[in-house]
Amino acid sequence: MIPIALPLLGDEEADAARAAVLSGWVSQGPQVAAFERDFAALVGAPHACAVSNCTTALHLALTALDIGPGDEVITVSHSFIATANCIRYCGATPVFVDIEPDTYNMDPDRVAEAITPATRAIIAVHQMGMPCDLRAIAAVADRHGVILIEDAACAAGSEIRVNGHWERVGKPHGLIACFSFHPRKVITTGEGGMLTTADPELDRKFRLLRQHSMSVPDTVRHGSPRVIFEDYLTIGFNYRMTDIQAAVGRKQLERLPELVARRRALASRYTELLGNIESLRLPTEPDWASSNWQSYCVRLPNRLDQRTVMQNLLDRGIATRRGIMCSHREPTYSDADQRHDLRQSESAQDHSILLPIYAQMSNDDQLYVADCLKGQLRQV
Structure with a gap:
């Protein structure tokens, strides 16, 4: 796994x-x-x-x-x-x-x-x-x-x-x-x-x-x-x-400097491995920002079901997580004052997944993750 x-x-x-x-x-x-x-x-x-x-x-x-x-x-x-x-x-x-x-x-x-x-x-x-x-x-x-x-x-x-x-x-x-x-x-x-x-x-x-x-x-x-x-x-x-x-x-x-450097290298490699897929939206790092890449989040094309993609990856030994939750959709916030449009937040939750990223991750494991995700995108 x-x-x-x-x-x-x-x-x-x-x-x-x-x-x-x-x-x-x-x-x-x-x-x-x-x-x-x-x-x-x-x-x-x-x-x-x-x-x-x-x-x-x-x-x-x-x-x-x-x-x-x-x-x-x-x-x-x-x-x-x-x-x-x-x-x-x-x-x-x-x-x-x-x-x-x-x-x-x-x-x-x-x-x-x-x-x-x-x-x-x-x-x-x-x-x-x-x-x-x-x-x-x-x-x-x-x-x-x-x-x-x-x-x-x-x-x-x-x-x-x-x-x-x-x-x-x-x-x-x-x-x-x-x-x-x-x-x-x-x-x-x-x-x-x-x-x-x-x-x-x-x-x-x-x-x-x-x-x-x-x-x-x-x-x-x-x-x-x-x-x-x-x-x-x-x-x-x-x-x-x-x-x-x-x-x-x-x-x-x-360890923090070496951990951040390793994560930045992994994020850069994900971008290389996945960057040629037109239907997949990769995360953006503004030129004034340097992320520690605590997570690497990709946006799936709307035609793909998020849960199905995640389950298929899990069946192949790859753990993922859904896009970041939206609090206003939880029962505890059903009474919240939702005075502003949150369509981008909802879209990110529904169509994004977080890919594995950690300092010990091998190049082979990262390549396997990328290949399996590409396989999911080719099936539709």
């Missing part, structure tokens, strides 16, 4: 996890603090705060900004459902806008049309690791005095060209960026997430809220020669990362 994804974990990660276990400090502690420093330095962010996953990161971002009932947050339906869910966690209203058909990312023109007096924030998603048009979206946000948050769940290692210079996603281009370290992502801690920001006050709030709003962190209490009693200043959450995860994450960060 050729899987859709496969994390690259080795002896280095296993040894790091073992050392954390044997240290006696396995919850949020010195390894988490070191992982935060390493990640901030890598992406060029003044502050990085580790949490339990990207969903909790997005929830903390909105909570720290006091976004709640009566507020609207513009985002895409074409994203994993967590993007919309975290808005509802806060009692705010998600307002869905459509995507660009080539990049599968938020269409800046649709964002501008969706701004209302109730709009407090925009959550722009770097879908499948492909950077969205932050420059255009940020211009809309600035023009209307709206907060910009990046859902960078898939985008660790991706880059954007800003004023002629390449900068990693995570260096603050909006107010906050949120990352995931799920096993489907380029680097993993099993589960885990990170928030980056240039705002020290927001970083302080993240750290307070992720640990039940405890006034004195347990690392300080355990290291103090005097007895300290903590206070709980507001309602907080248990959104902590463990030191075991962080130790693994630090080793994964060391």
